Amino acid sequence: MRTSALLVLLATFTLAACGGSGGGAPSIPGGGPGGSSSQTQSENAIETTNALGAPVKTISEFNDALGAAPQSAGTRTAQSYTLGTCDNGFEFFAPDKNGDPNSTETEYFYDSGCTQLARDIVRIYSISGSSETVNRTDNEYAINNDTPSAQRTTTVNIINGTYGQYGYPIAADGFDRSAASQLDLAGTKTLLDDSALVMEPASGGVNDFCSDGAGYNATGIARLNETFGWQGGIASGTRTVNNDGSVTWQATHAGSTYKGPIGSLSIVVGSANTACPITTPEYTLAGGTQGGSFSIPVTATFKLGLLIDLTVTNATLANSDMLNVTTNTNLQPMNENFITGIISKGGTQIATFTVDAFGDGMLTITSSGVQYVIDDWHVLK
Numbered sequence: 001m002r003t004s005a006l007l008v009l010l011a012t013f014t015l016a017a018c019g020g021s022g023g024g025a026p027s028i029p030g031g032g033p034g035g036s037s038s039q040t041q042s043e044n045a046i047e048t049t050n051a052l053g054a055p056v057k058t059i060s061e062f063n064d065a066l067g068a069a070p071q072s073a074g075t076r077t078a079q080s081y082t083l084g085t086c087d088n089g090f091e092f093f094a095p096d097k098n099g100d101p102n103s104t105e106t107e108y109f110y111d112s113g114c115t116q117l118a119r120d121i122v123r124i125y126s127i128s129g130s131s132e133t134v135n136r137t138d139n140e141y142a143i144n145n146d147t148p149s150a151q152r153t154t155t156v157n158i159i160n161g162t163y164g165q166y167g168y169p170i171a172a173d174g175f176d177r178s179a180a181s182q183l184d185l186a187g188t189k190t191l192l193d194d195s196a197l198v199m200e201p202a203s204g205g206v207n208d209f210c211s212d213g214a215g216y217n218a219t220g221i222a223r224l225n226e227t228f229g230w231q232g233g234i235a236s237g238t239r240t241v242n243n244d245g246s247v248t249w250q251a252t253h254a255g256s257t258y259k260g261p262i263g264s265l266s267i268v269v270g271s272a273n274t275a276c277p278i279t280t281p282e283y284t285l286a287g288g289t290q291g292g293s294f295s296i297p298v299t300a301t302f303k304l305g306l307l308i309d310l311t312v313t314n315a316t317l318a319n320s321d322m323l324n325v326t327t328n329t330n331l332q333p334m335n336e337n338f339i340t341g342i343i344s345k346g347g348t349q350i351a352t353f354t355v356d357a358f359g360d361g362m363l364t365i366t367s368s369g370v371q372y373v374i375d376d377w378h379v380l381k
Helices: 005-017 038-065
Strands: 090-093 103-109 117-128 131-140 150-159 175-185 188-199 206-217 227-241 247-260 266-269 283-286 289-303 306-316 321-327 339-345 348-355 361-365 371-375
Touching: 038 175, 038 188, 038 206, 038 227, 038 247, 038 289, 038 306, 038 321, 038 339, 038 348, 038 361, 038 371, 188 266, 188 283, 206 247, 206 266, 227 283
Parallel strands: 206 283
Antiparallel strands: 090 103, 103 117, 117 131, 131 150, 150 175, 175 188, 188 206, 206 227, 227 247, 247 289, 266 283, 289 306, 306 321, 321 339, 339 348, 348 361, 361 371
């Protein structure tokens, strides 16, 4: 099971608020391969992790946006799905437990008996013809803790869509989606990331899609006295419904990483796109210094609404770094070691990270042992 990384991060915020962080950012010991400093290794590792996190987080959200209802391929089946009933660590309510009109609530648990809550996702939606607005609130829970460790709020606008039961867009018909999202930790705006998706109508159980997005850490990494961001997109990807009911998203995410003084980054919003490939991104990043480009081939498979396999092979990154990601399918998706990433340079390991299916875990710099907390696929602290 996942350890309380979010609680560690929450405690860090609390100490900082109480003046417990001292007079300056702590130093990072150690050197590295080729004489590179641990500071540089940390910067490269954070940029790499965020570059991977951008497509995985947005693909996970895209997948979830297509529904937890029984008719949605890759989520639940009509045979096992009952409103408000525990189904192997999953519960779904429509309307939500608060009884709000035009709403749903999805809960994921650490255990199959639905006793230890991991995620609570509430959607309140409004449909007008082929358009829809969704206000989504995700509460995150550390294991064995009944108080949310973090909260993500997202405003979603969908156009050119058709909608099924509970207001989910129908993937087979295609749609265009824009989303602005904010992650708050201990009441502090911590992470901002916006994303756009153009889903083409399906043919033979396969959708072509494209996307763009940008994001950054608003609070920055105190020990490095820097903040980190990213922008990029998918020119052409596929969403495939498999014979076993799972869904596989496959694409190469290309873009750039950015860094700068804390508070120097912001997201610029342009016009929504309705066709692939995207020539003018809806979301770009302003401020900071470009750290380098990346190209990450991602294959992500979901079943019953949960990520069950993530694979990245020899991804090309800035500074000649390389990323490989594997999934330990012998572990449960909620295990903090479910997914492992290895960042290397010239055949030498620079850093590793382990996360659960929600993208929560730790990034560790190999030479120094310094660790950074990952939440929802991005490095926060």
